[in-house]
Each structure stands twice: as structure tokens, then as C-alpha cells.
Amino acid sequence: MPTRFKGNPTEVLALNTLIKLSRSLSALSALLLPPLQKAHGITESQLGVLEALQHLGPLTQGQLCQKILRSGSNLTTVVDNLERGGLVRRERDTADRRVQVVHLTPKGEALITAAFPSHVERVTRVLSVLTLEEQVELGRLCRKLGTARALPVSTLAH
Amino acid sequence: MPTRFKGNPTEVLALNTLIKLSRSLSALSALLLPPLQKAHGITESQLGVLEALQHLGPLTQGQLCQKILRSGSNLTTVVDNLERGGLVRRERDTADRRVQVVHLTPKGEALITAAFPSHVERVTRVLSVLTLEEQVELGRLCRKLGTARALPVSTLAH
DNA sequence: GCACTACACTTCGATATCGAATCATTGGAC
DNA sequence: GTCCAATGATTCGATATCGAAGTGTAGTGC
Numbered sequence: 001m002p003t004r005f006k007g008n009p010t011e012v013l014a015l016n017t018l019i020k021l022s023r024s025l026s027a028l029s030a031l032l033l034p035p036l037q038k039a040h041g042i043t044e045s046q047l048g049v050l051e052a053l054q055h056l057g058p059l060t061q062g063q064l065c066q067k068i069l070r071s072g073s074n075l076t077t078v079v080d081n082l083e084r085g086g087l088v089r090r091e092r093d094t095a096d097r098r099v100q101v102v103h104l105t106p107k108g109e110a111l112i113t114a115a116f117p118s119h120v121e122r123v124t125r126v127l128s129v130l131t132l133e134e135q136v137e138l139g140r141l142c143r144k145l146g147t148a149r150a151l152p153v154s155t156l157a158h
Numbered sequence: 159m160p161t162r163f164k165g166n167p168t169e170v171l172a173l174n175t176l177i178k179l180s181r182s183l184s185a186l187s188a189l190l191l192p193p194l195q196k197a198h199g200i201t202e203s204q205l206g207v208l209e210a211l212q213h214l215g216p217l218t219q220g221q222l223c224q225k226i227l228r229s230g231s232n233l234t235t236v237v238d239n240l241e242r243g244g245l246v247r248r249e250r251d252t253a254d255r256r257v258q259v260v261h262l263t264p265k266g267e268a269l270i271t272a273a274f275p276s277h278v279e280r281v282t283r284v285l286s287v288l289t290l291e292e293q294v295e296l297g298r299l300c301r302k303l304g305t306a307r308a309l310p311v312s313t314l315a316h
Numbered sequence: 317g318c319a320c321t322a323c324a325c326t327t328c329g330a331t332a333t334c335g336a337a338t339c340a341t342t343g344g345a346c
Numbered sequence: 347g348t349c350c351a352a353t354g355a356t357t358c359g360a361t362a363t364c365g366a367a368g369t370g371t372a373g374t375g376c
Contacts, residue, residue, distance in 0.1 A: 010282060017293040020297045020301050021179070028241065069181060124173075126173075126306045127175055127176065129194040132168065140172060141288060141296040142181070143178050143182070144287060148285070
């Protein structure tokens with residue numbers, strides 16, 4: 001499974017770590033998303049949007065971009081699909097007419113209320129292959145990784 | 159950033175751990191993929207296929223599916239795009255005519271040879287926000303997570 | 317040698333995802 | 347008031363990704 005790349009040990013470690021990270025998330029997604037799709041007909045991104053709206057109230061599309069870490073153009077598509085399914089509605093902000101505020105509809109509210117608990121249960125069940133301490137440590141490492149920045153090219157020259 | 163979900167602590171921990179895992183990978187992808195795209199015009203999946211072919215030699219599409227953990231239909235698309243770009247070619251297996259063997263072309267070989275070292279360097283640089291020990295531990299936790307299985311529904315009833 | 321099952325891959329229709337270009341609106345400079 | 351730069355969202359064209367259904371080939375049982 002690990003890379004066959006012949007590099008120095010630090011490079012091999014970094015590559016293999018990234019591969020494991022990527023594969024673990026793929027594996028989790030394969031376990032968690034089909035039930036959402038089959039039982040409620042929604043995707044991961046749609047769940048993210050619905051959950052944010054339920055817990056935080058109506059949000060602008062820009063705010064939703066922040067929440068689900070996707071591009072603006074992607075968010076337009078996801079909200080389009082949710083709107084077509086009658087789960088959310090857009091409302092133009094009267095103060096700033098560039099802004100679209102996204103609201104949960106009663107149907108969307110009902111769906112997320114029905115879908116989220118069992119999703120949480122599945123997540124908890126799947127993550128339970130790690131002890132609670134391991135989950136904390138994994139979270140810490142991921143959080144630290146998330147702070148990585150692309151260094152300026154000049155630093156390549158050292 | 160963490161979920162607003164009001165559940166028991168175990169559920170909240172599991173959800174937050176998953177969110178951090180997902181966000182860390184998104185953050186890494188945002189750093190690593192644009193350079194690949196800009197400098198060489200290839201995507202992450204295409205890199206995965208080209209790298210596998212370079213290190214392992216010609217592979218069937220089924221074998222490539224195993225390597226990059228994607229569905230067969232997706233692999234068809236990715237190989238289609240690589241083939242259109244002249245980076246790989248398909249060759250029908252003479253012994254079993256159902257099988258397509260994917261080969262690197264000289265152009266593909268040149269591209270992956272040019273692209274991979276700088277990619278590895280970027281990966282190493284970005285992962286270096288973690289110590290080597292932390293990378294090892296992160297890899298171990300991810301590996302363990304990847305062994306998670308969906309439990310049968312009956313186990314929900316305890 | 318025929319039928320049937322299994323397997324490798326492709327096709328199809330859908331959603332996700334991005335970046336670049338575009339559109340509409342806002343708010344500031346003047 | 348007019349121009350202009352910035353901002354929020356959409357559109358466009360591309361690739362990725364899936365599952366379901368379809369195609370063609372292999373191999374098995376009889």
C-alpha cells in the first residue's frame with residue numbers, strides 16, 4: 001500500500017502519512033455517505049449546509065462557504081440542488097441586494113432533524129475503533145496540520 | 159469551527175474528530191493540488207494513476223482501482239482523460255480480452271518524472287509542521303481508523 | 317456446444333468541485 | 347451625481363465521482 005517512491009526517509013514518511021490520511025477519510029466516507037444518500041437522498045455537502053442552517057440559523061452563501069470550505073461557485077450549485085428539492089430557499093438581503101440569505105424550509109428542517117441523529121450515531125460507531133484519547137490526539141494532529149502554509153518559493157533555495 | 163450539535167461527549171468528540179480530519183485534508187489539498195494543475199495540467203487522480211504506473215509498470219484498470227481507491231466507472235473517466243492527453247495508452251490484454259492494460263507513454267513518463275519530485279518536496283514541506291514522531295502517530299491513527307467497519311444494524315439495539 | 321454465471325470495463329445521468337469570466341450591487345473618491 | 351474598485355453571487359467549461367444498467371468476454375456445468 002505505501003508508496004514505492006525512493007526518496008529520503010523524511011520524504012517517504014511525509015508521503016505515506018498523507019496517503020494514510022487520505023485513505024482513512026475515503027474509507028470513512030464510504031461507510032457514512034451511502035446511508036445518507038439511501039435513507040434521505042442527500043449528499044455530504046448538502047448535509048453540511050443543512051446542518052449549518054439548523055444550528056446557526058439563516059446564513060448568506062458567503063458564510064456557508066466558510067462553513068463547508070468550498071468555493072463560491074460550488075456553493076451556488078449545492079444550494080441550487082437543495083432549493084430544487086425544496087429543502088432551502090434563497091432570500092435576497094434587502095439591505096445589501098448582492099447577498100443571498102439561505103433559509104431552511106420546513107421540509108429541510110424536518111429532513112435534517114430526521115437524518116442527523118442517525119448520522120451522528122454512525123459517525124460515533126465508526127470512530128469508536130479509536131479510543132477517546134486517540135480521537136483527541138488525532139484531532140490535535142489534524143488541527144496542527146491544518147495550520148500548514150505554503151512557504152514562499154524562496155525557502156526552497158536553502 | 160466545531161459542531162454545535164448537542165449530544166453526549168462521545169458523540170461530540172467523534173463528530174469533531176471527523177470534522178478536523180476532513181478539514182485538514184481539504185487544507186492540504188488546497189496547498190498541493192493547484193501547483194500540480196498549474197505546472198503540469200494534471201489532477202490529483204491523474205497523478206495517482208501516473209505514479210502507480212511509473213512505480214509498478216503497466217496495470218489493468220482493476221488494479222488501478224485498487225491503488226487509487228475509486229470506482230471502476232470513475233477510473234474509466236480518469237484514464238479517458240489521460241489517454242486523450244497522450245499520457246497513457248490502453249492495450250487490450252490478449253489472454254483475457256475483457257481486460258484493459260494501461261501503459262505510460264513516453265510523454266506520460268516524462269511528465270511524471272518532471273512532476274513528482276517537486277510534488278514530494280511540497281508534501282514534505284507541508285507535513286513538516288508535524289514532527290516526524292507526530293507524523294508516525296498520525297499515520298498509525300489513520301491506519302487504525304481505516305479498519306473501521308460498518309457494524310450490522312442489530313448492534314444498534316444494545 | 318449451450319446456457320449461465322461471473323467478471324472487466326463502459327455508458328449514462330446525476331452531483332460535486334474548481335477557476336476564470338461575468339453580472340449586479342455597493343460604497344468611496346471626487 | 348459619476349466613476350470606479352471591491353464584493354457577493356452566478357455562469358461556464360472542465361474534471362471527478364458515484365451507482366445502476368449495459369456490453370462483451372471468460373469459464374463452468376451439464
